[in-house]
Structure formats: C-alpha cells, structure tokens
Amino acid sequence: MWRHLRRTLDVGGGVILAAAVLVPSATGLAGLPALGATLNPGGGVWRPAADAGPARAETVSLPGLSAPATVAFEDNGLAHVTAGADADLFRTIGYVHARFRLAQMDLTRRQAQGELAEIVGPDALESDRFERDLGLQRAARRDWAALPAGPARETLTAYSRGVNDAIRELVRDHRLPTLFTVLGYEPREWTPVDSLAVQRLVGQKISFDEQAVRFSFAQKALGQKVFDQWFPVVPGNRQQPFDKGPFKKLPLEPLPVRAYPADGVPADGTPGALGTPPTTVPAAAVHSLGNSNSWVVSGSRTASGAPILSADPHLPYSLPSIWYQLEGSSPGYHFSGVTTPGIPVPLLGKTGTFSWGLTASQRPTTLFYEERTDPARPGQYFYQGKWQPLTSVPEPIKVRGGATEQHQVRLTAHGPIMRVQARDYAVWWAGTLPSDNMSSMLALLRAKDLGGFRASLRGWTTPALNFSYADRSGNIAMFNVGVAPQVASGNPALPLAGDGSGDVTGSIAHDALPSSVNPPEGYIVSANQREASGDYPYQYSTSYNFVERGWRDGEIVEQLSHQDKLTLAQSAALQSDWHDNHARQLVPLLLGALKGVELDPFEQRVADLLTAWDYTASPDKPQPVFFDSYKNRLSWATFQPWWTHYKVPQDPDKGLLPRNADSGAWANETLRGTVLGWIQNDPDNAFFSLPDGTRRDATDVMRAAFHETVANALKKYGPDFRNWTYGKYESVLFPNLAGMSALDLGPYPGWGGNPRTPNVSVGTRDAADGRPLSNLATAGATWRFGVDWGTGQIQAVTAGGQSENPMSPWYGNGIPLWMKGRYWPVLEGAAVLGARTVQWKVTS
CATH class of the missing domain: 1.10.1400.10 (Aminohydrolase, alpha-helical knob region)
Structure with missing residues (x-):
C-alpha cells in the first residue's frame, strides 16, 4: 500500500522536501532556470566542484582554537575528529559537516523554519506555511533564550562557529556547493537556533501524524463498539512487548509550560483579520514512514559471552545520506556513531563503555482538538465556558519572484489552527514543548554506566523514543522516554473536544514509562511494536495509531529465541533478513x-x-x-x-x-x-x-x-x-537531494523484502515501466550498526555516502556493501593510525 500513499515523502531527520526543489528545477518556475542539463554529473556546473575528487591532505585554520586538532578520513570517507578541548571537538565537527553537507544543511534549516519559498518560489509556500504554523523556529528561539550557561550552550555555540568557518572559507574561495550557484544565493551564517530547529524537524518526521483524524471517519460510521473490535487498543495478533509488567502507577508529571510567543496578539474579531485560510498539512510533513529495529542480546546468549547490540533506523533513502558517520575524541568525550548534519552530537552509536540504538515510539504525541466557532464571532472560539479570542502571530514569508506573503498563525489554547483532511483542528504537538534534548544527549555521551545512561534520559522531552542499550559490563536494557500526554477525557488517538474537557493533564511519569533491564530471556527487541502489554495503566498507543502490528518484532524474537550462542555475523544477517x-x-x-x-x-x-x-520475500521466489x-x-x-x-x-x-x-x-x-x-x-x-x-x-x-x-x-x-518471481517486480532506488533523476543511484532491479520483514523495503514510488506489482523501494534501513562487546568488533554501513557531491567517490559508496548485507569495520583510536587515511591538520 505504501507506494500509493506517499509519493512525495521527503527524508526524515535532515534532508529537504525533494518536491520543493524538483518543481522549479524541472520546469523553470519562479524565475529559476530549467536545471536538468546543468545538474548532470560529469558536466555542467558539477565539474568544478571543490570536493569532486578524493580528499587531499590539508591544513585548516580555525582562529581561536584552543589546541591543534586533526580530521582523518578513511578511504570510504568515514571521518575521525580528534581535538584537545571539548568545544574544539564540536567546532571541528561543525566545520566538517559544512564542508561535505552545506547545501543539505541550509535547505534543511530553511524547511524547518519555513523559508524555502525565499529561494525556490511559491511552490514551497505550502511547506513554509505549515512550518510557520507548527512553530519549530519559534520553539527553537525560545529554547535558546532559556538555555543556561553550560555544556549544551557551549556545544551549540562551538558547532555554529565551525559551520561558519567553513561557510566563510567556501565563499572566499568561490567553492560553495553547486546548488547555491544554481539557485543564485549564498547561505547566511549558522546559529544555535538553526541547530535547534533542525533537531525539531527530525522529531517532526517521526512523531507528527494525522492518523487520529483519518481514523475518525471510520469511528463515526462504525460506532465506538464496532470500531474498538476492529481497531483494538492492542493489535489482535500475537504481540511481543518488551515491557511485560508488572507496571507502576505513579502520579502524572506536569508538562513544560508552553507560553505562546510574546509577539502574539488577540485577533481583532473582524472578518478577514486573520488573513489566509487555515494551512493544509502537507503530506510530506507528517510521519508516514520512519521507524526502526534495534535489539540487544545478553552475554548468556552470545558466543563471545558479552552483549551484542544491533540497530538500523528506517527512513526514506537519500543522496546524500541522512547520516554523517564519524568518531569524535576530546578530553570529555569519545564516541563513534551517526550525526545528522546540522546537529553536533551523534544520535546513535557507542562510547568507550556502552552502545545505544533508537526506535520511534508509536504512542500519540499529536492531538487534534475540534474547536467550537461561530461565524457571528470571527476570531473567537469557545473554551472553558466562554468565548475566547484567537491569538494571531504575524509570520511574513518571503517569496522568490513574488510579493511577501503576510501569513498569520492562529492559535487557540491547544495550538495552531490547521486544516487536516478537509477539516479545521487546533493541533497540540509535543514537539514544540520547551525542551533541552541537547543537554540530555551530552549527558548520555559522558555517562559511565547503566545508571548514568538512564539518568541522562530524564531530560529527554520529544520525540518519544525507545533507547536500546548494551555495555561493556554485561548489561542490556531498553527505555521508552519522552513526553506521554494524558487527557482529562476522550481518546488521545482520536480528535478531542476543544471546550476544555479533553485538555492535557500531564505526562506519564518517567519512571512509569515502559522499560526492561537484564530480562530473564536474555534479549530485548524494539521494532515499533506496542512497548507494553494490554494491562499498562495509562492511555497509550492504539493498534491504528502508528503501532506496527508485530511482524518485524515477531520475526526478530522468533529468530533470537532459537539462537543459542549468537555471533555478530548472525545478528548482522538478521538485519538483512527477508522473512515475513x-x-x-x-x-x-x-x-x-x-x-x-x-x-x-x-x-x-x-x-x-x-x-x-x-x-522469505526474496527476489528469486x-x-x-x-x-x-x-x-x-x-x-x-x-x-x-x-x-x-x-x-x-x-x-x-x-x-x-x-x-x-x-x-x-x-x-x-x-x-x-x-x-x-x-x-x-x-x-x-x-x-x-x-x-x-x-x-x-x-x-x-x-x-x-x-x-x-x-x-x-x-x-x-x-x-x-x-x-x-518477486525480483521481477521489486527494485530499490536512492533518490538525490536535488530531485533530479540524473543524480539518483538506481533503480537496482531484483530487490526483495517488504514493510513486514526485518530488512524493511518500503515503496514510496511506483515504477514507471507499467509492470504489474512494479515497485520502487525508496525507504528502509538507512544505517546498519552492530557492536559485540566481547570480541570488540564494531561494524556499520550507510545506505548512501558521506558527501553530497555526485562527483565525489563518497557520494553513494556505501550502497554496494549495504545491498549485499556487508559492513565497514568501525575503526577507533589507535586502530585508525594503522589504516590508510588522509589527514587535515586543524590549527588556530
């Protein structure tokens, strides 16, 4: 079904809505030239790009650096950053990100902040209006202003300095990435607010969904009794929750106070005072794909006698990759993992003492309120027994080739008014609550043991995630974290009354969220299934609100439970497994x-x-x-x-x-x-x-x-x-950032898998050849990662490459290994010295 639902999916967690660039590129709209021939690799403006060939040894000057740093690149492009001070580490990471992914970074922050139309014209207005209404930029500004002095503020500042060092250098030397040349603009300086906005965009792609509205059409027609039989809280087939109880019932925790912007003013109540009609939610802005697998196995069940962790986040494929893989070392930090360009810290990976993975939790964090309005009372809504004025926030949107649009964001006590499935709702989304996830991640990276790891997650607000964990000392664990809103009345997985009766009353306490530590069965699996059994004592996920039905976790549990002494090679094979x-x-x-x-x-x-x-859903069958x-x-x-x-x-x-x-x-x-x-x-x-x-x-x-x-x-x-045979009708495609088919890699025929196999294969586009069942898989495992704490073996592979330049040898060099289920070894510390590398010397 997937290939019919979301042809316009963009990549979650860091890459621009492809259609926003595709339309002007293909048609010359909004004053832009037609770019098809210009963007062909091997010719046009790609030829003189700065990073078109292999990396070369360089000396990089970052004025004010505390001590010299180094960046070593393996032949495959994997980077190793070593610095003499913590701030220098994140500054150098910012510089490296910008050298290899600046176009991706700039377009991503523009999407997050609703500023795409400024460079690509009116075709991006729908996306810009939505992001302005949702308020990622407003939330990022608020959080930056509230962030106290400390590691998070220092890290974001240092990272921004590094990005700006690269921008100034590239502008000075006329080496900006090709996309800036084609679109005719230069990137502005990077700020900590940009990183915070990108971070929230990552969360949006895996937690903002409209399923509550979609399924309300069925609920109203079927009636609640039949609806509950067809769409039960817990899926009807056999389930494998990682927390089987007994459960704690603790008082709700208060949510962070979300004060709406000070520049918001009451609507004046006159017809037309609120400007444009409610924004329609773009299909590509919501979570319709972006899940993951992760499992941890204790030493009692492994050949090495120590834990194994495997993780593979599932998102749409992209070139450049969603991820930039690196090792970072400084006095206070040592980690290996994947970063999202624009964010300074790794989101998945390992330190010297533990490894961790992430999967998306599927409990509702997007709530829809049916506000009562009256045409005779424009600019008002009925709430808590009286008519209240809407709050209006001016958000002018610059449009390339046209006049600035005077967009107005309209807010109720529940959130912005949006048009979802042809109806108007006020949208409450946890992703704009006050948050300091950066401090949480930095504390995680400094943790020394299981207790420190778990304590670091108390500060995690949004999105709702499952953190898998395995450490050198033999522990395995899984923790569900993030805001879990509870409402006074109604079902948070369906639209709620806007009169105040369905308001959020708090969040499930951190210590009551699903978790598992060193369970007797010796393994823990998370694959977007419902994390807790049916007797969990809180409003939680439902079978229709993005909970996977149990196919992937069921298969993973099936195989792990029958494996006596698991090796890393066997765990890796399970990541590429096509059993349905x-x-x-x-x-x-x-x-x-x-x-x-x-x-x-x-x-x-x-x-x-x-x-x-x-x-098996393999190509030969x-x-x-x-x-x-x-x-x-x-x-x-x-x-x-x-x-x-x-x-x-x-x-x-x-x-x-x-x-x-x-x-x-x-x-x-x-x-x-x-x-x-x-x-x-x-x-x-x-x-x-x-x-x-x-x-x-x-x-x-x-x-x-x-x-x-x-x-x-x-x-x-x-x-x-x-x-x-399945492979006649299944291919895999890696679309590029610019939306130009000449820059894609693939389609590669003879592929396999489906949305239910551990090696997920999801089609978001139909093949163009007209064959029955022809399908292009354009989403699945974007990074595969595994650690065996007994052998010390670490391996990973990206479905893409480290560079955004199609002429670079690092553009899509991970794909051949990824398709074969093979990996790069992850080198750390002294092991890097024995490998063939190219080094950048970073000086003040």
Whole structure:
C-alpha cells in the first residue's frame, strides 16, 4: 500500500522536501532556470566542484582554537575528529559537516523554519506555511533564550562557529556547493537556533501524524463498539512487548509550560483579520514512514559471552545520506556513531563503555482538538465556558519572484489552527514543548554506566523514543522516554473536544514509562511494536495509531529465541533478513483451511508452492508475489461487505480504505492483524459472516480469498511461475537531494523484502515501466550498526555516502556493501593510525 500513499515523502531527520526543489528545477518556475542539463554529473556546473575528487591532505585554520586538532578520513570517507578541548571537538565537527553537507544543511534549516519559498518560489509556500504554523523556529528561539550557561550552550555555540568557518572559507574561495550557484544565493551564517530547529524537524518526521483524524471517519460510521473490535487498543495478533509488567502507577508529571510567543496578539474579531485560510498539512510533513529495529542480546546468549547490540533506523533513502558517520575524541568525550548534519552530537552509536540504538515510539504525541466557532464571532472560539479570542502571530514569508506573503498563525489554547483532511483542528504537538534534548544527549555521551545512561534520559522531552542499550559490563536494557500526554477525557488517538474537557493533564511519569533491564530471556527487541502489554495503566498507543502490528518484532524474537550462542555475523544477517512473520503465521493456517478442499490443478500447484515456502520475500521466489496479494484479499473478503454496510466514507486523502481487493490502505494495515487474531483465537467471529446474515467462519473466508487470489495472479502473471518471481517486480532506488533523476543511484532491479520483514523495503514510488506489482523501494534501513562487546568488533554501513557531491567517490559508496548485507569495520583510536587515511591538520 505504501507506494500509493506517499509519493512525495521527503527524508526524515535532515534532508529537504525533494518536491520543493524538483518543481522549479524541472520546469523553470519562479524565475529559476530549467536545471536538468546543468545538474548532470560529469558536466555542467558539477565539474568544478571543490570536493569532486578524493580528499587531499590539508591544513585548516580555525582562529581561536584552543589546541591543534586533526580530521582523518578513511578511504570510504568515514571521518575521525580528534581535538584537545571539548568545544574544539564540536567546532571541528561543525566545520566538517559544512564542508561535505552545506547545501543539505541550509535547505534543511530553511524547511524547518519555513523559508524555502525565499529561494525556490511559491511552490514551497505550502511547506513554509505549515512550518510557520507548527512553530519549530519559534520553539527553537525560545529554547535558546532559556538555555543556561553550560555544556549544551557551549556545544551549540562551538558547532555554529565551525559551520561558519567553513561557510566563510567556501565563499572566499568561490567553492560553495553547486546548488547555491544554481539557485543564485549564498547561505547566511549558522546559529544555535538553526541547530535547534533542525533537531525539531527530525522529531517532526517521526512523531507528527494525522492518523487520529483519518481514523475518525471510520469511528463515526462504525460506532465506538464496532470500531474498538476492529481497531483494538492492542493489535489482535500475537504481540511481543518488551515491557511485560508488572507496571507502576505513579502520579502524572506536569508538562513544560508552553507560553505562546510574546509577539502574539488577540485577533481583532473582524472578518478577514486573520488573513489566509487555515494551512493544509502537507503530506510530506507528517510521519508516514520512519521507524526502526534495534535489539540487544545478553552475554548468556552470545558466543563471545558479552552483549551484542544491533540497530538500523528506517527512513526514506537519500543522496546524500541522512547520516554523517564519524568518531569524535576530546578530553570529555569519545564516541563513534551517526550525526545528522546540522546537529553536533551523534544520535546513535557507542562510547568507550556502552552502545545505544533508537526506535520511534508509536504512542500519540499529536492531538487534534475540534474547536467550537461561530461565524457571528470571527476570531473567537469557545473554551472553558466562554468565548475566547484567537491569538494571531504575524509570520511574513518571503517569496522568490513574488510579493511577501503576510501569513498569520492562529492559535487557540491547544495550538495552531490547521486544516487536516478537509477539516479545521487546533493541533497540540509535543514537539514544540520547551525542551533541552541537547543537554540530555551530552549527558548520555559522558555517562559511565547503566545508571548514568538512564539518568541522562530524564531530560529527554520529544520525540518519544525507545533507547536500546548494551555495555561493556554485561548489561542490556531498553527505555521508552519522552513526553506521554494524558487527557482529562476522550481518546488521545482520536480528535478531542476543544471546550476544555479533553485538555492535557500531564505526562506519564518517567519512571512509569515502559522499560526492561537484564530480562530473564536474555534479549530485548524494539521494532515499533506496542512497548507494553494490554494491562499498562495509562492511555497509550492504539493498534491504528502508528503501532506496527508485530511482524518485524515477531520475526526478530522468533529468530533470537532459537539462537543459542549468537555471533555478530548472525545478528548482522538478521538485519538483512527477508522473512515475513505475517506469512509465517498465516500461511500454515491457510494450508490447514485448504485440507479436504478440491482444488483445480493450478490451485494445487500454488498450494504446493506455499507448502515449500520458507516465508522469505526474496527476489528469486514466486510465493511473496502471491502472498502480497492474498493478505489484501483476505482483509477485503472479511471487511469490505461491512464497510459498505456501515457506509464508512473514504477520507479526503483517499488513504483510509482500499480502492479494490488487491490494494492496501491505512485501515488494512491494522485489519491484517485483527483478522489474523480472529483466525487464531476467534474463528467464528461474527464479522466473518455477511451483513445479510449469510454464515461464514474463518475457514470459509480464507478459502474464498485463496481462490480469488489464485485466479487474479493467473490472469496477471500467467501459469509460468518464473513470471511470478518477486525480483521481477521489486527494485530499490536512492533518490538525490536535488530531485533530479540524473543524480539518483538506481533503480537496482531484483530487490526483495517488504514493510513486514526485518530488512524493511518500503515503496514510496511506483515504477514507471507499467509492470504489474512494479515497485520502487525508496525507504528502509538507512544505517546498519552492530557492536559485540566481547570480541570488540564494531561494524556499520550507510545506505548512501558521506558527501553530497555526485562527483565525489563518497557520494553513494556505501550502497554496494549495504545491498549485499556487508559492513565497514568501525575503526577507533589507535586502530585508525594503522589504516590508510588522509589527514587535515586543524590549527588556530
């Protein structure tokens, strides 16, 4: 289904909305030239780019540096930064980021702050209006003003100095990245506010979602009782929460006070006083992809006798990569991991004593309020028993080639007014609460043990994440952190009343959030499943609000639980694994349902194929082609008569309900788990029968879906199973920053996997060749990482490269290894001295 839902997905955590550059590049809109030929690698303006060839030894001057520093580059582009003072370390990282990713950094901060239209014209206005309404820049300014003297302030200041050192050097030497030349502007100086805004954009891409509104169309048509049966709090199929209880019930913690900007003024109440109509939320601005896997295994279950950690964040692929990998060393810090250009600290990685990974938590942190308004009272809304004035914040948006738009942000007590699915809501989003995540991450990097690591996470506000942990001393752990809003009444996973009755009353206490430390089974898995079991005593995630159904974590648990002495190589193989746990659970039930049924010869051949299947969605197999269709048709056969019976409307974005029997949809993502749970535990469920009273059970529905799927596949692909092989219809593509196909890498045919396999493969674009089921995978594991604390082995690989320049040997050099499931060794300290490197000497 994914390839139909989000063709305009941009990369979360650091790369610009591709369409904002693609449109003017391709058409010459907004006064820009058509750029297709200009941007071709090997010619045009790419030829003279400064970093087009291999890195060379340099001496870099950063005036005011406390002591000399070095930057060593391996042949693959991985960087090692060593400095004599902590501030010098982060300043040098800022310089390195800007030397290799300045265009990416500048476009990212412009997206975060709603300033794209200034350089690309009116096609970026939708994105700019949304970001101005959401308020990442306002929040970043507020947080910087409130940040006390200390490590976080010093780090952000030093990082900004390093970025600006690089900007001044590149401008002076006429070596700015090509994109600045093409768009005809120079980047302004970098500030700490820019880093804080980029940091919040990272959070937006993995936590701002509109599923509550989308599923409200189904809830209102079905009624609450039926809705809860179809879309239960806990998915209906077998689950693997990492915290199984018993749970603490603690008083709620107060949330940070979100004072709206001082420059906001009450609306004057006159018609038209609020300017433009409510902003429509752009599809590419919301969390519709961006999850992850991470697991930790204790020494009792590993060959080395010490913990192993594996982590792979799932986001859209991009060139340059979302990540910039480096090692950093100074008197107060030593770490190896991946940074997002624009942010000075690593988000995943290791120190000298522990390693950590991240996965997105799926509990709601975006709440939608239905405000009561009255045309006779423009500029007002009804709240806490009386009519209140909206707050209006002027946000002028500069537009290239046009007049400045006098945009007005409209705020209620709950947040900005936005248009979501053709309806107006006030949006409460945890991502703009006061936050000092930088101090939390710096404390994490300085932690010496499990206690220090856990203490550092108390300061983490948003987004909601799961931190996996494994250390040299033998500990493994998983901690869910971040604001977990609780409301006075209503369901936070559906729209709430705006009259005050559904207001946020606080957050789940940090010590009551799901966690696991050294569990008896010897492993902990997080793959975006619901983190706690159904008796968790707080409002939490729901099966339809971005909780994964348990396919990936189920498969990972399945394999780890049967592995006696795990090696890092085996853990790495699991990161590249294409087993589909949905198929592992469902296909045996289907084959059981077919026993005793008279099948025609071709149906029998299909059944025999399924009997022999190992449940891998690998390119050489025909079975995953059949199963991808069967899972959809099973949900269609079960629920479509009831959709019609209850007159459930399609949402305006046309993503809630499937278009036909062979398509996916957001509802189907949950209902696949629901119908499997019924087959496993309630085969006579009333909803297997038809609304007209015709009796059916799970066996009847499975058989009907089988016959229909075989007939449809035979029609599409013919009787020769060689035409069914999955790799004929699956390719993987790595899109580039500028949105120009000449700068992409791929598509590479013969790919495998799907959204349910540990090695995630998600299609956000259809292939252009018109083949049935043709799909371009453009999202999945963007970095794979593994640490064995017993052998000391560390390895990682990026689905991309370190440089944003298409002429650089480091543009996409990680892709061949990544596609083969191979890794670069992660070198640290003295090991770097033994490798062939190019060095920059950094002096004052």
